[in-house]
Amino acid sequence: MGTIEIRSISRVFAKNHAVNDVSLTVEDGDFLVLLGPSGCGKTTLLRMLAGLLEPTSGQIILDGADITREPSKKRDLAMVFQSYALYPHLTVASNLGFPLRVKGTPRAEVATRVEEVARMLEIDHLLARRPKELSGGQRQRVAVGRALVRNPRAFLMDEPLSNLDAKLRTATRQELTALHRRLGATFVYVTHDQVEAMTMATRIAVLNNGHLEQVGTPADVYDRPATAFVAGFLGSPAMNLLDARVDTVDGTVVVEADGIGGALWDGDTDPTDVTLGIRPEHLRIDDRITETRGVHANATVVTVENLGSEEIIYCTLGARQVAVRMTRTDTIVVGQSVTLSASLAHVHLFDRLTGVRLEWVDAATGPSELTAPVEFSAV
Ligand SMILES: Nc1ncnc2c1ncn2[C@@H]1O[C@H](COP(=O)(O)OP(=O)(O)OP(=O)(O)O)[C@@H](O)[C@H]1O
Numbered sequence: 001m002g003t004i005e006i007r008s009i010s011r012v013f014a015k016n017h018a019v020n021d022v023s024l025t026v027e028d029g030d031f032l033v034l035l036g037p038s039g040c041g042k043t044t045l046l047r048m049l050a051g052l053l054e055p056t057s058g059q060i061i062l063d064g065a066d067i068t069r070e071p072s073k074k075r076d077l078a079m080v081f082q083s084y085a086l087y088p089h090l091t092v093a094s095n096l097g098f099p100l101r102v103k104g105t106p107r108a109e110v111a112t113r114v115e116e117v118a119r120m121l122e123i124d125h126l127l128a129r130r131p132k133e134l135s136g137g138q139r140q141r142v143a144v145g146r147a148l149v150r151n152p153r154a155f156l157m158d159e160p161l162s163n164l165d166a167k168l169r170t171a172t173r174q175e176l177t178a179l180h181r182r183l184g185a186t187f188v189y190v191t192h193d194q195v196e197a198m199t200m201a202t203r204i205a206v207l208n209n210g211h212l213e214q215v216g217t218p219a220d221v222y223d224r225p226a227t228a229f230v231a232g233f234l235g236s237p238a239m240n241l242l243d244a245r246v247d248t249v250d251g252t253v254v255v256e257a258d259g260i261g262g263a264l265w266d267g268d269t270d271p272t273d274v275t276l277g278i279r280p281e282h283l284r285i286d287d288r289i290t291e292t293r294g295v296h297a298n299a300t301v302v303t304v305e306n307l308g309s310e311e312i313i314y315c316t317l318g319a320r321q322v323a324v325r326m327t328r329t330d331t332i333v334v335g336q337s338v339t340l341s342a343s344l345a346h347v348h349l350f351d352r353l354t355g356v357r358l359e360w361v362d363a364a365t366g367p368s369e370l371t372a373p374v375e376f377s378a379v
């Protein structure tokens with residue numbers, strides 16, 4: 001078991017809200033990734049879960065029991081730090097066995113468990129070495145192994161891959177995902193790397209400036225970002241976000257901005273300032289617009305980046321720049337005038353002031369208006 005309920009947790013440092021009223025449930029067996037830019041409060045939140053830092057307010061419930069004031073060693077949660085925090089004077093075997101020895105586990109049992117874990121992580125040939133005689137990747141495995149030896153209720157990991165080079169990161173990412181699948185245990189994993197989040201998580205919680213922007217599966221947060229912040233944070237290049245206005249013309253809801261136009265839905269809405277979002281891979285360069293619903297724009301190509309299989313075309317739209325990601329054609333050249341279009345299914349709208357996602361609620365299912373979807377309104 002390892003269900004962690006975080007209820008309205010806040011932590012204030014000298015009037016600065018490092019974590020601001022975050023509520024979130026990590027289900028048993030989840031691989032929950034806390035994702036957000038530097039300084040958004042990820043480590044602070046994880047340290048509160050681990051019992052290394054007291055919340056200013058709020059509660060933490062582990063499998064139904066309130067552990068908010070429990071000391072760290074009573075929580076039965078294992079933490080892996082970014083720095084690995086291995087004991088330099090101890091061998092790998094002693095580092096791995098340490099959490100069991102402090103609990104007074106019999107020697108023979110410690111040895112068996114250490115061997116088991118070392119074999120699982122393929123570090124059994126390193127047991128006699130000290131941390132300074134290991135590579136970064138090997139140290140990282142020892143740190144994970146030390147968390148594994150005691151079958152905790154959940155694993156808490158703070159950017160454990162950030163000291164590894166790109167190739168090793170990719171390999172270790174896959175190992176950790178496989179390990180999670182094999183153990184079926186609860187993981188809470190902190191990163192600012194969106195690729196790690198998208199590839200490893202069962203669910204992603206996006207934090208911004210101490211507060212929670214959205215929680216959902218990787219597909220949820222990528223396909224239906226709850227806020228303009230989430231939309232702009234996930235994706236590379238980032239989602240194109242442009243100031244625009246939604247209005248009604250002859251019974252059709254349209255979106256307009258400098259050089260951009262589009263008919264969206266049949267209906268009627270008050271004029272609203274919005275942020276229009278379209279992902280680079282959803283923009284097409286195509287002179288023949290066949291769809292009657294969607295967004296189109298006239299633009300000029302300013303840069304073409306060849307990524308091998310794909311190309312990123314940067315275009316100017318008046319004073320603004322947008323990115324288009326497409327399979328490489330080698331036919332688009334700098335200076336070329338192009339028509340860009342996107343289907344309605346790929347158009348995102350956000351309230352310009354609050355950043356909250358807006359969606360069209362059809363008359364058949366409810367009031368016909370552009371509103372924040374109910375499940376996101378608590379953001
Ligand atoms: N002990 C502390 N005293 C005062 N302020 C702190 C303390 N720890 C963190 N903060 C502040 O709280 C905010 C959140 O910090 P935190 O370390 O949780 O961010 P983070 O999301 O982990 O960032 P990073 O990705 O850079 O590790 C930051 O503004 C930070 O300066």
Ligand SMILES: [Mg+2]
Pocket residue numbers: 042043044
């Ligand atoms: Mg941190």
